[in-house]
Amino acid sequence: MSIPLTAWIGVDWGTSHMRAWAFDNDNHVIAQAASPRGMASLAPAEPDDPRKPERNPSPTNPFEQALMSLVSGWLPPTQTTPVVTCGMVGARQGWQEAPYVKTPCTPPILNQSIGVVSADSRLSVHILPGVAQDSPPEVMRGEETQIGGLLAKEPDFTGLVCLPGTHSKWVRIQPGGTITSLATYMTGELFRLLHHHSLLRFSTSKDGENAEAFAQGVHDGYSDSPDLTRLLFGIRAQQLLDDNPPNVASLSRLSGLLVGAELASGLRSRTDTKQIVIIGKLAPLYRQAFQEIGVATREVDSRTATCDGLIRVWRT
Amino acid sequence: MSIPLTAWIGVDWGTSHMRAWAFDNDNHVIAQAASPRGMASLAPAEPDDPRKPERNPSPTNPFEQALMSLVSGWLPPTQTTPVVTCGMVGARQGWQEAPYVKTPCTPPILNQSIGVVSADSRLSVHILPGVAQDSPPEVMRGEETQIGGLLAKEPDFTGLVCLPGTHSKWVRIQPGGTITSLATYMTGELFRLLHHHSLLRFSTSKDGENAEAFAQGVHDGYSDSPDLTRLLFGIRAQQLLDDNPPNVASLSRLSGLLVGAELASGLRSRTDTKQIVIIGKLAPLYRQAFQEIGVATREVDSRTATCDGLIRVWRT
Numbered sequence: 001m002s003i004p005l006t007a008w009i010g011v012d013w014g015t016s017h018m019r020a021w022a023f024d025n026d027n028h029v030i031a032q033a034a035s036p037r038g039m040a041s042l043a044p045a046e047p048d049d050p051r052k053p054e055r056n057p058s059p060t061n062p063f064e065q066a067l068m069s070l071v072s073g074w075l076p077p078t079q080t081t082p083v084v085t086c087g088m089v090g091a092r093q094g095w096q097e098a099p100y101v102k103t104p105c106t107p108p109i110l111n112q113s114i115g116v117v118s119a120d121s122r123l124s125v126h127i128l129p130g131v132a133q134d135s136p137p138e139v140m141r142g143e144e145t146q147i148g149g150l151l152a153k154e155p156d157f158t159g160l161v162c163l164p165g166t167h168s169k170w171v172r173i174q175p176g177g178t179i180t181s182l183a184t185y186m187t188g189e190l191f192r193l194l195h196h197h198s199l200l201r202f203s204t205s206k207d208g209e210n211a212e213a214f215a216q217g218v219h220d221g222y223s224d225s226p227d228l229t230r231l232l233f234g235i236r237a238q239q240l241l242d243d244n245p246p247n248v249a250s251l252s253r254l255s256g257l258l259v260g261a262e263l264a265s266g267l268r269s270r271t272d273t274k275q276i277v278i279i280g281k282l283a284p285l286y287r288q289a290f291q292e293i294g295v296a297t298r299e300v301d302s303r304t305a306t307c308d309g310l311i312r313v314w315r316t
Numbered sequence: 317m318s319i320p321l322t323a324w325i326g327v328d329w330g331t332s333h334m335r336a337w338a339f340d341n342d343n344h345v346i347a348q349a350a351s352p353r354g355m356a357s358l359a360p361a362e363p364d365d366p367r368k369p370e371r372n373p374s375p376t377n378p379f380e381q382a383l384m385s386l387v388s389g390w391l392p393p394t395q396t397t398p399v400v401t402c403g404m405v406g407a408r409q410g411w412q413e414a415p416y417v418k419t420p421c422t423p424p425i426l427n428q429s430i431g432v433v434s435a436d437s438r439l440s441v442h443i444l445p446g447v448a449q450d451s452p453p454e455v456m457r458g459e460e461t462q463i464g465g466l467l468a469k470e471p472d473f474t475g476l477v478c479l480p481g482t483h484s485k486w487v488r489i490q491p492g493g494t495i496t497s498l499a500t501y502m503t504g505e506l507f508r509l510l511h512h513h514s515l516l517r518f519s520t521s522k523d524g525e526n527a528e529a530f531a532q533g534v535h536d537g538y539s540d541s542p543d544l545t546r547l548l549f550g551i552r553a554q555q556l557l558d559d560n561p562p563n564v565a566s567l568s569r570l571s572g573l574l575v576g577a578e579l580a581s582g583l584r585s586r587t588d589t590k591q592i593v594i595i596g597k598l599a600p601l602y603r604q605a606f607q608e609i610g611v612a613t614r615e616v617d618s619r620t621a622t623c624d625g626l627i628r629v630w631r632t
Contacts, residue, residue: 092556100557132553132556132557133553134557136546136547136550136553137550137553137554137557138549138550138553139552139553139556139557167515167549183546184546184549184550184553185545185546185549186514186515186545186548186549187545189514189515190514190545193509193510193513193514194509197509197513198502198505198506198509199483199502199505225541225542225544226541226542226577226580226581226584227581227584228541228544228545228577229501229502229503229506229544229574229577229578229581230452230499230500230501230581231452232502233454233483233500233501233502234452234453234454234500236455237448237449237452237453237454237455237500238453240408240448240455241416241448241450241453241455258545261542261544261545262545264542265542265543265545265546268542268543
């Protein structure tokens with residue numbers, strides 16, 4: 001049996017990580033690799049950093065170097081291999097800017113990508129655009145490819161896709177696989193800031209989980225979302241009044257309040273929403289939160305959605 | 317004309333600053349001083365700092381040292397001068413803990429304070445308690461003395477007192493000068509964290525004011541307070557879509573959104589509220605925010621309220 005040849009490569013290239021897969025002619029994954037060389041580690045710091053990324057084709061272009069460090073072993077020596085990339089690599093600070101496609105739209109496909117000239121002639125790099133919404137203003141880069149993956153498997157899907165994370169995305173899909181609206185919540189980033197850098201750091205333990213405190217936090221954050229910043233201070237006040245040391249319940253309540261408030265906003269106008277799909281490594285936490293407020297969800301594996309989405313793009 | 321003698325001293329001793337006033341027998345201010353030696357700079361870091369504050373009467377007690385550095389020149393040499401203090405100096409991490417008085421209550425008076433034994437026999441230090449609420453959990457230390465000052469001037473006051481700041485306090489006063497409820501919003505702290513440490517730092521200018529963007533932010537934060545964390549991300553998205561550098565409008569919108577959301581929550585149940593008084597150095601900003609949503613307010617000077625409140629305590 002011969003070793004299958006790499007037909008093309010797909011890359012999910014985010015802010016903090018890059019993940020690459022080699023596909024054969026049947027679009028089966030034959031190799032995979034990951035590195036922490038995300039866009040932020042390769043781009044100049046915003047906004048006024050005098051360093052400019054090397055954008056010309058050059059063996060020293062940091063993006064090409066980072067890519068080659070993952071995929072060079074996969075490249076057939078005498079031919080050009082297409083590389084399809086999605087995510088923050090297409091931001092202004094990325095390898096090359098791939099301007100947003102505006103909603104309403106279907107997830108972008110290959111002929112909407114931009115080509116990047118690389119120094120190594122074995123590469124033919126394509127960067128997919130993200131999706132933006134004019135009003136209210138919204139942007140995403142990368143999640144649209146996962147949504148394309150969901151739609152490749154379920155072309156008739158309509159409903160909400162919730163992609164929890166540092167900046168959680170809620171994407172509404174209407175018939176024809178059309179992305180009609182988009183909302184972003186700073187839930188993960190607020191959790192990190194409040195846990196580590198606010199007054200609440202004196203109340204929250206370093207880590208741990210308290211399911212009951214999380215559930216109560218979800219309930220309160222969902223029911224009283226207009227009072228979010230008051231509820232947050234209440235974590236500190238309760239811990240002082242109870243004369244407790246920093247504790248796991250405070251940490252889980254913080255998480256629950258923020259997720260509950262996100263759910264309250266995300267579900268505000270879901271009258272037409274039949275299905276809610278969660279994609280991402282926080283799916284179990286969010287499933288628990290949705291259950292707490294009596295809303296049924298199902299999950300799609302994040303890696304599967306990304307690979308299916310890259311294959312969908314390659315096939316078009 | 318002789319130099320008036322110090323009859324007593326009042327101190328507003330917060331987390332980051334201390335302010336002291338010498339009063340004569342007619343309760344007129346005859347001297348004042350301030351220092352950055354707030355509670356946080358004198359207390360051990362929470363929660364598990366092995367350093368313990370020196371609580372015994374000793375010339376090296378850091379609280380007594382900090383106090384003496386401000387007031388020693390005011391002390392008549394051969395007598396004991398009463399010192400009335402309020403604020404975080406009475407927290408567990410402060411000089412000595414003054415346990416909270418619970419709502420409903422009037423602002424604490426002298427016979428509710430705790431006495432601290434000092435090394436210098438010219439001092440007789442009293443620490444006033446803060447006020448706490450059991451449900452929802454709330455605490456304050458210092459603001460209750462300003463409220464006492466307002467009530468000393470206006471004994472029949474009923475309504476809401478808004479004390480904006482790092483942790484904004486909203487205090488409801490009912491007949492008899494009774495504090496019946498208390499709410500804290502982490503508005504100032506969230507502004508600082510989001511401006512300096514979140515993704516939004518790439519969108520906000522270092523400083524500046526844009527009145528129109530602030531007003532629109534207040535309006536949006538007030539109208540759509542359940543969507544606060546989505547509105548926050550929208551600042552970044554708008555700046556990307558407009559292809560703008562970091563700007564003052566983004567900074568003012570951030571401020572406006574947070575203040576607007578605070579107002580939405582604080583005013584939710586104000587059916588019985590005839591008057592709203594703002595106390596604090598952010599009063600002009602908050603007045604503008606209240607005006608934006610059509611709510612009349614008036615202001616009481618922060619220093620005046622504190623001094624009036626300390627005098628009220630001294631007189632009781």
